[in-house]
Amino acid sequence: MSIQENVPLSSLTTLRVGGRARFVAECRTKEDVQEALLYAREHSLPWSVLGEGSNVLAGDNGYQGIILLVRIPGITETAHNGAVLLSVGAGVNWDTLVRDAAARTLWGLENLAGIPGTVGAAPVQNIGAYGAEVKDTLHEVHAIDASTGKERIFTNTECAFGYRESRFKKEPNLIITSVSFLLSKDGTPQVGYKDLANALAEGVDLSSPESIGDAVRAIRTRKFPDLTQVGTAGSFFKNPTISEEAYTSLKKRYPDLPGFPNEHGVKVPLAFILDHVLNLRGYTEGNVSLFERQPLVLVTQDGATADEVDAFAHSVAERVMRATGIKIEREVRNFPS
Ligand SMILES: Cc1cc2nc3c(=O)[nH]c(=O)nc-3n(C[C@H](O)[C@H](O)[C@H](O)COP(=O)(O)OP(=O)(O)OC[C@H]3O[C@@H](n4cnc5c(N)ncnc54)[C@H](O)[C@@H]3O)c2cc1C
Incomplete structure (x- = not known):
């Protein structure tokens, strides 16, 4: 160390x-x-x-x-009841894992291509994109419990996954050291998500984990800012889930408002509200902005401070509340929490 x-x-x-x-x-x-x-x-x-x-x-x-x-490295493969288990060190870069699995023609991680960060952090907020979440393939999490110094192992169910949620968010004493994934040698493309369905319609090859991963990375490059040019943590807020009544009432005012029913109500894309209800695409205060191409993404310029980001995010949340009555939550976590 x-x-x-x-x-x-x-x-x-x-x-x-x-x-x-x-x-x-x-x-x-x-x-x-x-x-x-x-x-x-x-x-x-x-x-x-x-x-x-x-x-x-x-x-x-x-x-x-x-x-x-x-920064714990390593990816090892073992056979597991007809599928393949990849055990991965928590310090491996997430997209390195996605590329490695695709090179082995293993299905299951390809829709999550291009997400920044480490494998160890992926279960913490149950990363998700393009119709997939880490919980879909995660087998086990190995962690050191700081309260005892001992290793503990959690099955998928024990991780208590939800939308951008898991037990690891609530139990910071658990330090993830490795994660295993159960992947399939003969999967099928999951291309129902709008951007991927459009790519398929345009003739993009989406027949293998590798080609899907490449297509997802290309879509993401168009949507997200370049991390080498500006500061960003991706989507700053979670997409809110609101009651059916609240959705029906908003839909009367904004007929184009998309809605995705789930067990708790209706999930609405916050980007639509920021863009079409509040007209905040590209909105800037000082060194902090909502990204022009995707208003859910907050970007910072050189010289920005954490207090500035915090004040900006408060101001955006307040505008959403005033216009729609929706209380939005941050996806990005304060550090130290
Ligand atoms: C441009 C961009 C696009 C993004 N797109 C997406 C997306 O599509 N979907 C999505 O879900 N997320 C997305 N994110 C968010 C981010 O990529 C993920 O949350 C990622 O998992 C964070 O990994 P990290 O290693 O950077 O974690 P960090 O930011 O370093 O840590 C995040 C939290 O996890 C904890 N943590 C980190 N490592 C461990 C560990 N080993 N054990 C226990 N706790 C740990 C930290 O204490 C912290 O609370 C995006 C971010 C950016 C910048």
């Missing part, structure tokens, strides 16, 4: 804001994780975990503790 001191959180997070972290421990094995926890205990330091920092808003005051930067 190597420890660095006084590291800017803006260099560890894709929103590129935040003060300095007092210590950052790079953990390449689960023993490194245990050692870093021991270091924190012996020095009476608070600790926290980061992957690639693509879903967090780090505070301007920095962090006076030790950050465990999970």
Whole structure:
């Protein structure tokens, strides 16, 4: 385990804001994780975990503790009841895993191509895109329980997955060290999602995990900002689920408002509200904007601060509330939480 001191959180997070972290421990094995926890205990330091920092808003005051930067490598394949089990170190980059699975012609992860971040963070918010979620293929999660220092294993059901939710959000004492996925050698393309259905209609090859992954990456490149040019954490807010009555009433005012019924009500695309109800596409305050091509995505320019991002997000949420009565929630998590 190597420890660095006084590291800017803006260099560890894709929103590129935040003060300095007092210590950052790079953990390449689960023993490194245990050692870093021991270091924190012996020095009476608070600790926290980061992957690639693509879903967090780090505070301007920095962090006076030790950050465990999970970088555990490795992908191993084993046969499992006619399917294939890939066991993956929590520090592996998510899209590296998606490409690796596609190269082995394994189905199941291809719709999740191009999502930034690490494999270890993927179950935390049950990442999802293009009609797929990590819970669809996840077999088990291995984690170190910081309250005992011991390893625990969670089955898919025990992870308590929901829309951008899991038990790991509520139990920060669980540090994920590896995740296994049950993938199929003979899957079928899942191309019902609008952008993929359009690509299929235009003649794009969507016949293999590799070609679907490439198509998804191409769609994402058109939709999301370039991480090398601006700061962003992707979609800043969750798409809200509202009651059927609230949906019916809004639909009268905005007949084009899409709605997707689920067990809790009707999920509505927040991007539609930001764009067509509030006209906020490209809306800017100081160094923070809603991305021109996808208003659910918040972007920062050089010089932005976490306080500025926070105030901007509050102002957007307030406008949504005033116009529609909908209380929106952030997808991006405050760091430290
Ligand atoms: C351009 C862009 C597009 C995106 N598109 C999508 C999308 O389509 N779908 C989607 O779901 N998300 C999307 N995201 C969000 C992000 O990619 C995911 O949430 C990703 O899983 C975060 O991974 P990370 O390693 O960067 O996690 P971090 O941001 O480092 O951490 C996120 C949270 O998980 C915790 N955590 C991290 N690693 C571990 C671990 N090993 N054990 C326990 N807790 C841990 C952290 O403490 C933190 O609370 C996007 C982000 C960006 C920037």
